[in-house]
Amino acid sequence: MAQMTMIQAITDAMRNELKNNEDVLVFGEDVGQNGGVFRATEGLQKEFGEDRVFDTPLAESGIGGLAIGLGLTGFRPVMEIQFFGFVFEVFDSIAAQMARMRYRSGGVYHSPVTIRSPFGGGVKTPELHADSLEGLMAQTPGVKVVIPSTPYDAKGLLISAIRDNDPVVFLEHMKLYRSFREEVPEEEYTIPLGKADVKREGKDISIITYGAMVHSSLKAAEGLAKEGIEAEVIDLRTVSPLDIDTIIASVEKTNRAIVVQEAQKQAGVSAHVVAEINERAILSLEAPVLRVTAPDTIFPFASAEDAWLPSYKDIVEKAKYIINF
Amino acid sequence: MEKTKELKNIESQFKTFQILNEEGEVVNKKAMPKLSDEELKELMTRMVYTRIWDQRAISLNRQGRLGFYAPVAGQEASMLGSQFALEKQDWILPGYRDIPQIVYHGVSLEQAFLWSRGHYQGGQMPEGVNVLMPQIIIGAQIIQNAGVAMGLKRKNKDAVAITYTGDGGASQGDFYEGINFAGAFNVPAIFVVQNNRFAISVPVEKQSAAETIAQKAVAAGIHGVQVDGMDILAVYAATKEARERGLAGNGPTLIETLTYRYGPHTMAGDDPTRYRTSDLDDEWEKKDPIVRFRKFLEGKNLWSEEEENKVVEQAKEDIKAAIKKADSAPKQKVTDLIGFMGEELPYNLKEQMEEYKEKESK
Numbered sequence: 001m002a003q004m005t006m007i008q009a010i011t012d013a014m015r016n017e018l019k020n021n022e023d024v025l026v027f028g029e030d031v032g033q034n035g036g037v038f039r040a041t042e043g044l045q046k047e048f049g050e051d052r053v054f055d056t057p058l059a060e061s062g063i064g065g066l067a068i069g070l071g072l073t074g075f076r077p078v079m080e081i082q083f084f085g086f087v088f089e090v091f092d093s094i095a096a097q098m099a100r101m102r103y104r105s106g107g108v109y110h111s112p113v114t115i116r117s118p119f120g121g122g123v124k125t126p127e128l129h130a131d132s133l134e135g136l137m138a139q140t141p142g143v144k145v146v147i148p149s150t151p152y153d154a155k156g157l158l159i160s161a162i163r164d165n166d167p168v169v170f171l172e173h174m175k176l177y178r179s180f181r182e183e184v185p186e187e188e189y190t191i192p193l194g195k196a197d198v199k200r201e202g203k204d205i206s207i208i209t210y211g212a213m214v215h216s217s218l219k220a221a222e223g224l225a226k227e228g229i230e231a232e233v234i235d236l237r238t239v240s241p242l243d244i245d246t247i248i249a250s251v252e253k254t255n256r257a258i259v260v261q262e263a264q265k266q267a268g269v270s271a272h273v274v275a276e277i278n279e280r281a282i283l284s285l286e287a288p289v290l291r292v293t294a295p296d297t298i299f300p301f302a303s304a305e306d307a308w309l310p311s312y313k314d315i316v317e318k319a320k321y322i323i324n325f
Numbered sequence: 326m327e328k329t330k331e332l333k334n335i336e337s338q339f340k341t342f343q344i345l346n347e348e349g350e351v352v353n354k355k356a357m358p359k360l361s362d363e364e365l366k367e368l369m370t371r372m373v374y375t376r377i378w379d380q381r382a383i384s385l386n387r388q389g390r391l392g393f394y395a396p397v398a399g400q401e402a403s404m405l406g407s408q409f410a411l412e413k414q415d416w417i418l419p420g421y422r423d424i425p426q427i428v429y430h431g432v433s434l435e436q437a438f439l440w441s442r443g444h445y446q447g448g449q450m451p452e453g454v455n456v457l458m459p460q461i462i463i464g465a466q467i468i469q470n471a472g473v474a475m476g477l478k479r480k481n482k483d484a485v486a487i488t489y490t491g492d493g494g495a496s497q498g499d500f501y502e503g504i505n506f507a508g509a510f511n512v513p514a515i516f517v518v519q520n521n522r523f524a525i526s527v528p529v530e531k532q533s534a535a536e537t538i539a540q541k542a543v544a545a546g547i548h549g550v551q552v553d554g555m556d557i558l559a560v561y562a563a564t565k566e567a568r569e570r571g572l573a574g575n576g577p578t579l580i581e582t583l584t585y586r587y588g589p590h591t592m593a594g595d596d597p598t599r600y601r602t603s604d605l606d607d608e609w610e611k612k613d614p615i616v617r618f619r620k621f622l623e624g625k626n627l628w629s630e631e632e633e634n635k636v637v638e639q640a641k642e643d644i645k646a647a648i649k650k651a652d653s654a655p656k657q658k659v660t661d662l663i664g665f666m667g668e669e670l671p672y673n674l675k676e677q678m679e680e681y682k683e684k685e686s687k
Contacts, residue, residue, distance in 0.1 A: 051479070057509050062468050062502035069472015072416075072457070073480060092499075096462055097469070103665040104458045106449035110668070142666060165668045194671060241671030 004184040007177040009151035010040050010116075013158035014078060016188045018048045021076060024162060026053045028063055028080030028116075037082060038118060038177055060086050064093025067113045068101070077113050078162055084119035084171060085128030087136075098167040099142030113168075114161045120173035120212055121262060121309050124302040130174070131299045132211075132261070135268030137169045138240035144168045144193050145240040149176060149214035151184050153237055156191030164193060173212045196243035198250070202230035205319050206250040208273055209260035210236040213292075213310065217260050220315035229323055239269045247273065248281050255286045256322050260315055265293040287325035292318050326534060335543070336536035341583060342563055343553040347612055349620025358562040362627055368409060368557050369622055370636050372401040372615050375425045377640035378434070379588075382441075385648060386592040392442040395422040396588030399555075402614030403519050403582040404489075405429065406560030410568055411487065416455040416473050418466040418488040422519075422586075426489065427456045434647035439654055445661060446654055455484070464490060464497030467516060471506040474514035474577065485571045487515040487564075493524025495538045504545040504579055513571030515564065518581045519554060525590045526600035542579035554582030555612040585609035658685055 004012065017024045026041055026048075032055040035042035045053040056063050060081055067077040081087055087094070098111035121130040137145045146161055146168055148154035154172070161168035199214060200221050207217045214235045221231040232250050236242065251257050257277060259270040270291045277289050292310050300308045328336075344353045351357060360368075379398045385391040397404060400422070408426040411417070417430050424437050431454035440447025440459065448458040460466040470488035477484045494500055495518050507514040518538045522529050535541060542549025548570065552563045560582055567578035587610065589595035597606075622628035659681040666674050 057502075057505055059502040059505070061499055062471070062506045065465070065468020065470075065499065065503065066472040066475065066506060069469045069474070069486070070476045070479075072469075072473055073476025073482075075476055075479070092462055092465055093468070097465055102667065103662070104448045106445040107665050108449050109457075144671075241673060244672050 001183045001185050003181040004151045005178045005181050006148070006151045006154045006172070007038055007040055009155040009184045010158055010172060011042055011044065012184065012186070013155045013162070014041065014044060015047065017078070017159060017162045018044065018052055020188070023074060024052070024076045024078060025070060026078045027056050027066070029056060029058050029082045031055060031080050036080065038174070040080070040116070060089035061093055064090040064097070068093060068097055068111055071111045071113050072109060076162060079113060079115055081115060081117040083125070083129040084117040084133055085131045087117065087133055094137070094143065094167065094169070095140045099140050102166065103142060110165050111167045112165045114158070114164075115167065115169045116172065117169070118172050118174045118177070120175055121299065121305050122175040122212065124305060125174070127301070132263035134171055134239055135263055138269050138272065139267070142166065143240070144238060145171065146193060146238050147171045147173065147211045148237060149173070149211055149235050151182050153191060153197065155184055156189050157193065157237060159188060160190045160193050163190070168193065171211070175212050191237070194238045194241045194243055196246040197235045197237055198232060198246065199235045200231065200233040202232035202254065204230045204254055204256065205323060206232045206234060206254045206257040207260055207315065207319065208234045208236065208247060208257060210239055210269070211262060213260045213262050216310065216312040217315055219312040220319065223312070223316050224319055229319065231319060242273065242276065244276060244280070247276065251277055251281045252284045255284050257289045258292060258315070258318050258322055259289065260292040260310065262294060262309060264296045265291060266296050287322045290318055290322060336540055339537040339539045339549065339551045341551050341553050342559050343556050344558040344562060345556045345617055345621055347617055349617045349624060356559070356562055358558060358565060360561075362625070365622060366627055368405065368561070369618055369628060371405045371409070371429060372557065372618065373633055373636045374640040375401050375405060376615060377637050378644055381641065381644045383588065383592060390648065391438060393421070393591065393593070394441055395591045396586060397422060397425055399585045399587040399609065399613070400519055400521060401425070402557035402560055402618070403554035403584040406557040407487065407517055407564040407580070410561050410564035412484065414455065414482060414484040415568070416457070416477065416484065416486040418457045418470045418473065418486065419459045420463070420466060420489050420491065420494065421459045421461055423459060423489045427459070430454060430456050432456055434643060435650040438648055438651040442651070444654055444657060445665065463494045464499035466490070467494065467497070467503030468499045468506065470514050470516065471503050471510070471512060474507060474512035474571070475510050478512050483572065485513040485515055485568050487517060489517045489519060491524060492518060492520040492522065492529040492532055492538060493527065494518065495541065496532045501545070504542065504547060504577065507577035508545045508547040511574065511576050514577040515567045515571065516577065516579045517564075518579065519584055520581050521584050521586045523600065525595065528600070537581060539579060539581040547577045547579060549579040549581070551581045551583065554584030555614045555617065557614055557618055585612070660685060
């Protein structure tokens with residue numbers, strides 16, 4: 001086993017699939033010679049050639065259309081949107097075209113496209129680079145939305161995403177790209193889409209989260225443990241579809257829950273988790289299910305980012321409120 | 326706008342390519358495609374058939390027996406001439422008006438009617454018929470066309486991808502991205518812009534300062550040609566050339582066909598008298614593709630009233646049978662539709678499947 005950062009694990013997953021299936025193509029802006037602006041495709045063009053790993057003209061909508069057409073003719077496209085804030089340029093291709101391909105053709109055609117894209121706050125990017133827009137995708141029927149929080153998960157989930165026969169939006173939190181290393185097997189393995197992971201077991205409260213907030217939640221759980229509160233931290237890993245069984249089993253055990261996301265509060269993934277808990281487990285609850293989120297403003301200018309993003313302290317505070325409710 | 330001499334020079338290069346004039350006379354012998362008498366008659370048959378089908382579709386729509394319908398009369402040469410230049414293995418990415426092309430590429434009339442009605446079987450393209458579902462979003466198919474063409478090239482298929490849009494579609498960002506991608510990757514793609522002069526109500530003069538749509542190819546570094554879209558021989562010849570160019574590895578082609586839709590934009594309440602004059606209608610009806618081609622064929626003793634009547638009767642019969650067949654399609658159930666949401670259904674759709682099975686069993 002090797003020690004890998006999340007970005008290395010992502011490259012490794014693509015390398016694995018490029019080797020494994022000659023129909024896998026990796027493309028986007030700067031992904032070829034340059035290896036991607038974050039080096040996610042580092043060395044892949046050299047290893048697999050310009051036919052398999054290539055640069056496209058600078059046009060996100062065109063990249064999406066290219067992926068659809070290649071998918072229709074037997075390829076398995078892995079396209080990169082350089083930053084997920086640029087998704088609006090390619091929203092039609094994703095939400096109105098790929099996501100509906102199977103449905104509109106009554107099952108005849110499908111779009112086996114993986115859309116990889118960096119996102120997430122805390123790295124002081126320019127505007128429209130860091131926004132958490134997964135809620136928009138999660139409300140789109142026909143696409144899966146995957147957000148890994150560790151190098152190990154990133155590799156197994158990305159391999160599953162590439163092998164999936166329907167479109168998968170695979171969002172990579174920029175703050176996690178190089179923040180830590182962990183053991184990642186060099187051989188291939190998959191982690192099923194739609195399966196959450198209990199990152200920390202506990203009996204007093206469930207903290208349901210994903211992405212970089214998994215790490216803030218684990219830190220919060222450590223703090224809570226010092227005060228005798230054992231929090232269970234659930235990493236959704238796939239935010240659409242949810243792993244409802246894992247969520248409900250945890251809530252039935254702890255009887256209390258908070259949902260933590262980096263995105264703004266209104267609508268979105270956490271609101272959906274709360275609604276599902278209310279519909280399925282309200283009689284198990286000792287307290288309302290609350291959310292820890294960013295406020296409902298535009299993602300702020302870089303220097304205001306730290307004040308805007310939810311912190312582990314916010315999580316501790318809300319967890320205690322629920323425990324003492 | 327006062328255009329410079331240099332700009333005017335560039336724009337004037339895009340002269341309308343024509344083979345048959347309005348009188349059905351060959352004005353460009355050199356460009357005359359090699360078509361047998363049978364093939365020439367087949368072109369006429371298809372245009373007459375499609376004109377009757379269009380009339381019947383409009384009337385079925387008025388009776389509430391057809392769903393969404395975008396009339397095609399006037400555009401027969403543009404649609405059918407370009408399709409006739411294709412081979413079975415080629416892909417068509419149509420817009421919502423481009424039903425005649427996909428029918429002549431292998432989709433049945435019955436299926437076309439089911440698509441109009443929003444029945445899922447309308448989108449289930451038969452195996453070996455390389456056609457996408459007609460696109461609703463203006464321009465979305467144009468970028469996909471670059472992708473399909475790239476896929477065909479990479480799989481070493483002896484095939485091209487062709488897509489259709491209108492003059493309005495050429496204003497979309499996806500149009501420019503599509504032709505630019507196709508050029509940058511040198512793929513066998515054909516982009517047909519059927520310039521019928523109006524994007525619903527907005528005239529082409531308001532879409533762009535460009536004299537022609539064909540000239541937009543220059544910016545993408547690809548071939549562009551403006552064709553008399555009421556002249557089926559010119560449309561056929563231009564498409565055939567574009568196909569050969571693409572397959573030879575010499576890049577994509579943008580074809581602008583100058584045409585006119587006699588009817589409304591769609592049957593959903595559009596009233597062309599609000600934005601078109603009857604003088605303009607008359608002017609274009611004089612260019613009619615069927616009238617002109619009939620004159621041409623009659624001059625060669627290849628066509629008669631009797632033959633035309635046979636086609637008309639055949640079309641009427643086929644449409645009657647097809648609509649009857651479409652009427653007997655299974656009633657759509659929500660559970661059918663849920664089943665098309667993915668290879669595997671997530672928990673929410675599985676639950677909703679059960680819920681609707683229960684509802685549907687009552």
